[in-house]
Amino acid sequence: MKRRKTSPLSPEQTQALESAIGHSFSDRMLLTRALTHSSREGERSNERLEFLGDRVLNLVIAEALFHRFEREEEGGLATRLNALVRKETCAEVAKAVGIGPVLRLSPGEKETGGREKPAILGDACEALIAAVLLDAGFEAARAMVLGLWADYLDGVAKPPRDPKNALQEWTQGRGLGFPDYEVVGREGPDHAPVFTVAVRVRGYPEARASGPSRRAGEQAAAKLMLEAIEANGDA
Structure with missing residues (x-):
């Protein structure tokens, strides 16, 4: 049996987050890295994962919109996509699943309210998507995104006003x-x-x-x- 890699998060923290996103990690160090901010010196941050997760999120949401709005022209689809994948929306999703309390930040970033900053939360959310992709493949990442973004997808019956x-x-x-x-x-x-x-x-x-x-x-x-x-x- 393949041995599961552990992480610095407590079992309770890990279980709560995995339950919220609907994925149990085989390699929990991927989860740790997704939650590690660049302010922690000497540790691998989530920046590379955020880069990958951003692309996965855009692809999954674009595909969902393409099939959901079959008669929509490119402009309307693009407006909806931008609203659904923007950093503020990612930050809202991050708050909903409880990413803030388990973010791994430097002491200075903690003191300045890093756990509530939309940019940090949004980046961690995208990094988490990439972590699921690397842990279990594209379909697992796709399922997680569609689950966490379900309410947002339901809320774009009309293109958001820019x-x-x-x-x-x-x-x-x-x-x-x-x-x-x-x-x-x-x-x-x-x-x-x-x-x-x-x-x-x-x-x-x-x-x-x-x-x-x-x-x-x-x-x-x-x-x-x-x-x-x-x-x-x-x-």
């Missing part, structure tokens, strides 16, 4: 030109940056928001601007 596109359509429709986006702040280490973005529309106070990437910050700022426009009765 805040940046919606804001641009609104401003151009009223002769206000293009919204102006500017990165006004960047904090955090290179592996977990936080970008603060301001968006300006003529005649309205600027809106500011933050995200784990410039695009995420722009999307969040556009959403706030749209909410302000709607609250002002101008939508």
Whole structure:
């Protein structure tokens, strides 16, 4: 019988996470690596697994959307895909299965709230997908993704509204030109940056928001601007 490789996680932690994702690891060191953040010096982090898991997630969700929305054109499928695989959605899934409490972080990252940071949670979620792939093959990873993303897939009957596109359509429709986006702040280490973005529309106070990437910050700022426009009765 093949001997199961163990991990530093307690049996209770391992069992709880495996139960939540619906997969029991043969090589639990893969699980350990998926939960190991790059802030832990001298240990193999989850960055390579995150790279692989991101591609697996995109493929599985793209295939699911392709079959579910047979009459949908590429643009609508792409909008749904982007909403389902973005880092914020991965972070929500990570929270739901309890990844945060078992993340292996440096003391400094723990003190700064690393267990709650969307970028770290999202990366760990994608790394976990890759760990399942390497442990048991593509079908096991596919089954896990479809199970954890089931509610999100059910919630995209209509393509999600892209805040940046919606804001641009609104401003151009009223002769206000293009919204102006500017990165006004960047904090955090290179592996977990936080970008603060301001968006300006003529005649309205600027809106500011933050995200784990410039695009995420722009999307969040556009959403706030749209909410302000709607609250002002101008939508």
